[in-house]
Amino acid sequence: MNKLAATKNLDEIITKVEGARLRISEHHIVKIIGVSKYSTADDVKTLYEAGQRAFGENKVQDLKEKSETLDDLPIEWHFIGTLQKNKINNLIDLNPTLVHSLDSLDLALELNKKLEAKNKKLSALLQINSAYEETKSGVLPENAVEIYKQIIELCPNIILKGVMSIGAHVEDEKVIRDSFKTTKKIYDELVPFGAKYCSMGMSSDFELAIASGSNMIRVGSSLFKE
Numbered sequence: 001m002n003k004l005a006a007t008k009n010l011d012e013i014i015t016k017v018e019g020a021r022l023r024i025s026e027h028h029i030v031k032i033i034g035v036s037k038y039s040t041a042d043d044v045k046t047l048y049e050a051g052q053r054a055f056g057e058n059k060v061q062d063l064k065e066k067s068e069t070l071d072d073l074p075i076e077w078h079f080i081g082t083l084q085k086n087k088i089n090n091l092i093d094l095n096p097t098l099v100h101s102l103d104s105l106d107l108a109l110e111l112n113k114k115l116e117a118k119n120k121k122l123s124a125l126l127q128i129n130s131a132y133e134e135t136k137s138g139v140l141p142e143n144a145v146e147i148y149k150q151i152i153e154l155c156p157n158i159i160l161k162g163v164m165s166i167g168a169h170v171e172d173e174k175v176i177r178d179s180f181k182t183t184k185k186i187y188d189e190l191v192p193f194g195a196k197y198c199s200m201g202m203s204s205d206f207e208l209a210i211a212s213g214s215n216m217i218r219v220g221s222s223l224f225k226e
């Protein structure tokens with residue numbers, strides 16, 4: 001990917017994010033996570049030079065390789081993929097800024113146990129399957145608040161910072177919007193319990209997600225395209 005494409009892609013996304021967030025409020029700040037899972041460390045570097053600072057990966061091994069290759073850059077690394085229990089220790093050792101994909105109480109308990117053993121803490125979001133899609137991970141909306149509170153109570157080494165959702169995988173805009181609204185409503189309930197991030201919106205639907213209250217978007221294909 002060349003520098004020109006990186007700058008153009010980033011500018012286009014920032015312009016759209018600005019438009020969408022200002023329609024809510026000038027105080028509504030949206031953080032952009034560049035999802036580099038289909039891209040090389042070189043591409044990440046090019047986007048870093050264009051001004052992007054936060055990147056996300058969905059495989060522990062890829063996160064390890066890219067973050068180690070780019071160790072000299074002050075990049076904020078996020079983990080956004082399904083976390084297998086046998087990869088927990090590897091992920092902890094990479095000190096990610098935020099894990100978006102804590103998708104069950106069971107996984108939280110296991111993660112907490114391994115964090116305790118290493119005497120470390122880790123920031124995470126609870127993933128909610130707000131579209132009720134069988135192919136997606138996450139807790140069901142009706143259980144989310146209760147599970148969030150249980151994690152706070154039972155997992156002192158996990159610093160819960162909010163929620164994450166993937167929008168409904170359909171064409172109908174109303175269905176996608178409803179899935180985002182479901183997550184936003186849960187987020188609002190969790191703000192008194194310390195929730196700060198409502199991570200939702202990808203390349204195809206981030207403007208809709210921001211209109212529904214997202215304050216953190218995860219864009220891959222639209223940022224890394226040639």
Ligand SMILES: *Cc1c(COP(=O)(O)O)cnc(C)c1O
Pocket residue numbers: 035037058080081166201202203204218219220221222
């Ligand atoms: C791949 C991925 C994204 C980015 O998707 P694009 O459509 O390429 O923007 C965002 N979130 C998660 C969890 C992903 O796996």
